[in-house]
Amino acid sequence: MIAGRVLTGRDAEAIDRQTIAGGVPSLVLMERAGAGLVRVMERKFKPLYGKKALIICGRGNNGGDGLVIARHLFLRGVQVKSYLIGGQEGLKADPAANLDRVKRMGLSPRGIKEDHDLQELKEEVESVDFLIDAIFGIGLHDEVRGIARKVIETINDVVFKKRAEPAHGGQQSTRQRHEPARDVAGKPDPRGPGYLGAGCDGGDSPISLSPMGGNVRALPGRGRSPIFPSPVVISVDIPSGVDSDNGRILGVAIKADLTVTFVAPKFGLLNYPGAAHAGQIEVVDIGVDEALLERESRIFVTSASRIGESLVRRQEDAHKGEVGRILVVAGSVGMSGAAILSAKSALVSGAGLVYVAVPGSVLPIVSTALVEMVGIPMPENPDGSLAYEAYYRILDLGREVDALLVGPGLSQNSGTQRLVREILLGLEKDIVLDADGLNALTQSTSILKEAPGRVIITPHPGELSRLIGRPVPKEKRLEISRETSAELGVICVLKGARTLITEPGGRSFVNLTGNSGMATAGSGDVLAGIIVSLIAQHNDPFASAVSGVYLHGLAGDLAAEELGARSIIASDIIRYLPGAFEEAESPPGSDTRRRVPPSILLAGNTMWLRQLLARNLDA
Numbered sequence: 345m346i347a348g349r350v351l352t353g354r355d356a357e358a359i360d361r362q363t364i365a366g367g368v369p370s371l372v373l374m375e376r377a378g379a380g381l382v383r384v385m386e387r388k389f390k391p392l393y394g395k396k397a398l399i400i401c402g403r404g405n406n407g408g409d410g411l412v413i414a415r416h417l418f419l420r421g422v423q424v425k426s427y428l429i430g431g432q433e434g435l436k437a438d439p440a441a442n443l444d445r446v447k448r449m450g451l452s453p454r455g456i457k458e459d460h461d462l463q464e465l466k467e468e469v470e471s472v473d474f475l476i477d478a479i480f481g482i483g484l485h486d487e488v489r490g491i492a493r494k495v496i497e498t499i500n501d502v503v504f505k506k507r508a509e510p511a512h513g514g515q516q517s518t519r520q521r522h523e524p525a526r527d528v529a530g531k532p533d534p535r536g537p538g539y540l541g542a543g544c545d546g547g548d549s550p551i552s553l554s555p556m557g558g559n560v561r562a563l564p565g566r567g568r569s570p571i572f573p574s575p576v577v578i579s580v581d582i583p584s585g586v587d588s589d590n591g592r593i594l595g596v597a598i599k600a601d602l603t604v605t606f607v608a609p610k611f612g613l614l615n616y617p618g619a620a621h622a623g624q625i626e627v628v629d630i631g632v633d634e635a636l637l638e639r640e641s642r643i644f645v646t647s648a649s650r651i652g653e654s655l656v657r658r659q660e661d662a663h664k665g666e667v668g669r670i671l672v673v674a675g676s677v678g679m680s681g682a683a684i685l686s687a688k689s690a691l692v693s694g695a696g697l698v699y700v701a702v703p704g705s706v707l708p709i710v711s712t713a714l715v716e717m718v719g720i721p722m723p724e725n726p727d728g729s730l731a732y733e734a735y736y737r738i739l740d741l742g743r744e745v746d747a748l749l750v751g752p753g754l755s756q757n758s759g760t761q762r763l764v765r766e767i768l769l770g771l772e773k774d775i776v777l778d779a780d781g782l783n784a785l786t787q788s789t790s791i792l793k794e795a796p797g798r799v800i801i802t803p804h805p806g807e808l809s810r811l812i813g814r815p816v817p818k819e820k821r822l823e824i825s826r827e828t829s830a831e832l833g834v835i836c837v838l839k840g841a842r843t844l845i846t847e848p849g850g851r852s853f854v855n856l857t858g859n860s861g862m863a864t865a866g867s868g869d870v871l872a873g874i875i876v877s878l879i880a881q882h883n884d885p886f887a888s889a890v891s892g893v894y895l896h897g898l899a900g901d902l903a904a905e906e907l908g909a910r911s912i913i914a915s916d917i918i919r920y921l922p923g924a925f926e927e928a929e930s931p932p933g934s935d936t937r938r939r940v941p942p943s944i945l946l947a948g949n950t951m952w953l954r955q956l957l958a959r960n961l962d963a
């Protein structure tokens with residue numbers, strides 16, 4: 345399975361270095377980057393002529409990109425002003441070369457060195473249409489220091505206040521006060537003044553806004569172009585202050601409406617909290633070799649078309665025993681719902697037969713709620729949890745099925761935990777281990793290494809932290825998932841906003857579907873049910889985990905569209921699963937595939953990256 349690639353900042357640096365070593369001058373890459381960003385602006389906000397742009401440049405190559413942008417915008421009739429943090433002296437070679445070129449065009453940037461320079465900046469920010477953030481790119485990994493920090497704070501503050509003013513856009517630029525934004529045909533925008541990009545975005549349509557869409561607003565209805573409030577804050581490569589490796593906020597970071605990133609999206613743009621600063625993301629190809637990208641990157645984004653392709657079609661003459669048999673080991677008194685939700689989502693995801701092994705006293709509840717499953721009553725402990733004595737029954741049943749799900753609602757009874765460990769050691773099967781299944785291993789993760797079958801763990805950060813005995817902060821999720829997966833030899837599905845799916849020693853996928861409404865009780869049980877169901881039908885646990893996470897998020901997105909994110913409950917996710925499958929399985933461009941979850945788009949020519957990502961992101 346290949347799909348759109350994602351880079352850490354360090355991967356991107358390595359690619360830049362090798363591209364330059366391979367004979368492409370760094371100045372050429374800088375030129376392509378800056379020119380590419382302006383092409384994106386032209387497509388989204390045309391006509392650019394007569395608009396006002398303010399470009400804030402840092403002292404590294406990101407600032408050099410900003411100077412290239414100044415030149416290209418000027419040539420398109422934009423009124424350009426630029427600032428250079430720290431002044432014009434002592435720049436590195438490439439930004440210095442571009443400084444010379446803008447100066448020859450009469451566009452010399454002003455220096456920002458002291459606090460008193462900030463007042464002028466403030467006034468400028470208030471009156472422009474575009475604010476281009478070229479302060480820091482992928483070269484920043486430490487807390488932002490000095491005047492740069494104050495510049496970022498000033499920009500965020502002025503933009504925030506301006507937008508908080510009445511009639512959105514509040515105090516508009518002179519042009520806007522007299523002239524409403526116009527669409528591509530030159531017609532006044534029906535949304536009135538104060539918005540940019542409205543209706544200008546035909547090439548990108550349909551776009552849906554991902555939750556990372558910061559300040560960008562969408563019109564009601566699916567597939568409409570987003571509209572951008574004024575000034576549009578556009579970040580070059582990554583919002584300054586976000587660590588491109590991991591999405592950490594380095595003290596302070598620009599809040600962008602649009603990030604135009606080069607080569608491939610940086611992981612820091614997709615991972616929270618950085619993701620909340622990115623706005624809409626566009627990728628510009630600057631002509632690096634595809635082989636290089638393949639060599640340097642092991643991170644991908646989930647995408648509808650790949651998911652659709654990887655789902656097995658059912659044969660016309662399928663028999664229920666042939667389309668996936670599953671054993672769910674779940675539930676305890678008071679937690680029967682976990683067993684019901686996971687078994688139901690496994691059935692709705694296409695498994696032919698679902699056996700549910702639950703403590704005997706729980707069975708009546710489970711079988712009343714879900715008549716389609718085959719309930720198996722098991723011996724139980726006095727507290728109503730599954731007793732160790734269930735071991736041989738479960739082993740016998742386990743040998744008959746294609747895959748198992750062990751964990752939802754099992755409780756933390758020590759006998760049940762022993763049962764879980766013995767199941768893992770006793771069956772050479774694909775086993776999805778969730779919730780209390782994971783809690784059973786906190787003192788004995790080595791069992792995962794010894795287990796003869798393939799194990800897929802689906803922890804949320806708290807469960808993973810308990811399992812491995814150390815905290816899992818957001819900025820370390822990728823690193824820790826990779827380590828856990830490699831050390832324990834398991835597929836790790838680390839849940840949360842932008843769930844990560846990692847295979848031992850190999851690829852990681854970042855999932856872009858889903859919304860905050862899915863942080864609701866039982867949502868994880870539903871996910872575990874989908875994944876085990878796909879595994880039973882597929883025999884490819886990694887592809888199943890990736891697809892399962894995508895479909896779960898998509899079902900949640902479909903539910904949120906109709907119910908609102910706040911009101912989603914776990915059973916709604918199951919109700920919207922058929923729609924998610926339908927959308928993933930329908931060919932790109934067909935009516936059923938109306939929704940494009942990630943707002944990552946591509947600019948540039950018909951290059952490999954456009955094809956690759958556009959295909960995979962269906963954008």
Ligand SMILES: NC(=O)C1=CN([C@@H]2O[C@H](COP(=O)(O)OP(=O)(O)OC[C@H]3O[C@@H](n4cnc5c(N)ncnc54)[C@H](O)[C@@H]3O)[C@@H](O)[C@H]2O)[C@@H](O)CC1
Pocket residue numbers: 360361364370373374375377402403404405406407408409479480481482483484485486487488489490492580581582606630
């Ligand atoms: N290397 C290349 O070949 C290319 C680089 N490009 C651009 O260059 C960017 C990377 O450039 P650089 O590696 O020069 O790095 P950046 O421009 O991202 O930032 C480095 C600069 O920031 C300052 N700085 C670093 N840490 C700081 C801190 N904690 N507080 C305050 N100031 C700090 C330093 O002055 C340093 O020169 C990319 O994001 C991209 O925009 C593009 O032009 C495409 C080609």
Ligand SMILES: [K+]
Pocket residue numbers: 406477478479480481579580581582583584
């Ligand atoms: K930037």
